[in-house]
Amino acid sequence: MDFVGIDKFSILDYEDKISCVLFCKPCNFRCPFCHNGTTVLEADTTIPFQDILDFLNTRKGLIDAVVVSGGEPTLMPDLKEKITALKNMGFLIKLDTNGTNPQTIKELYEEHLIDYVAMDIKNSFEKYPLTTGTKCVDIEKIKQSINYLISSGIDYEFRTTLIDEFHDIEDIKKMGEMLKGAKKLYFQKFVERDSCIQKGLHEVSEAKAKQFVSVLQGIIPQINLRGY
Numbered sequence: 559m560d561f562v563g564i565d566k567f568s569i570l571d572y573e574d575k576i577s578c579v580l581f582c583k584p585c586n587f588r589c590p591f592c593h594n595g596t597t598v599l600e601a602d603t604t605i606p607f608q609d610i611l612d613f614l615n616t617r618k619g620l621i622d623a624v625v626v627s628g629g630e631p632t633l634m635p636d637l638k639e640k641i642t643a644l645k646n647m648g649f650l651i652k653l654d655t656n657g658t659n660p661q662t663i664k665e666l667y668e669e670h671l672i673d674y675v676a677m678d679i680k681n682s683f684e685k686y687p688l689t690t691g692t693k694c695v696d697i698e699k700i701k702q703s704i705n706y707l708i709s710s711g712i713d714y715e716f717r718t719t720l721i722d723e724f725h726d727i728e729d730i731k732k733m734g735e736m737l738k739g740a741k742k743l744y745f746q747k748f749v750e751r752d753s754c755i756q757k758g759l760h761e762v763s764e765a766k767a768k769q770f771v772s773v774l775q776g777i778i779p780q781i782n783l784r785g786y
């Protein structure tokens with residue numbers, strides 16, 4: 559399975575690093591606010607992996623890291639082989655994931671193939687179906703991924719894109735319970751784009767987002783806004 563998109567230069571996707579971002583197609587969620595709607599639902603052209611390796615060969619010493627993003631990368635059957643090839647080139651590897659495949663996260667970390675994980679926390683568990691556009695979400699798997707990231711020693715962040723139609727103060731309190739022991743959570747500002755799966759959703763205001771942050775202060779040591 560090949561990647562379907564590439565952002566050749568990013569200073570936003572891996573904290574304090576210059577990275578190249580690779581996007582894969584499959585995703586088991588259909589988050590209405592997804593910016594990669596065209597990637598997740600429609601992409602039918604792929605980039606040969608050898609072309610990506612050839613490009614990255616020209617970027618050695620110029621970028622620090624490769625971000626493997628999606629879609630949901632852990633659905634790629636040959637993810638480990640591809641990440642191994644990228645890692646062997648000397649790049650740091652960041653994995654973006656929705657947390658539905660804890661076993662893959664564990665294997666990649668324990669085989670020293672990933673350096674950083676960004677896991678989406680979509681909402682309170684009760685609102686996962688609404689927020690992911692997916693009726694049957696295996697919440698146990700999400701819990702396992704959360705617990706693994708908190709306890710494994712890997713460098714990680716949790717992140718939530720705030721949507722006014724989906725997130726309220728009660729959800730944020732429940733997220734505080736879900737993420738007890740976590741070190742870092744970002745509340746990200748939603749920006750509507752043409753590529754979103756559902757049109758007409760709205761960002762949470764800065765004042766409300768700050769209120770959400772205050773609810774989790776004292777529970778999560780690093781709780782920050784991103785994009786506000």
Ligand code: SF4
Nearest residue numbers: 585587589592629656
């Ligand atoms: S935002 Fe949702 S639908 Fe889009 S790639 Fe991430 S998990 Fe999949």
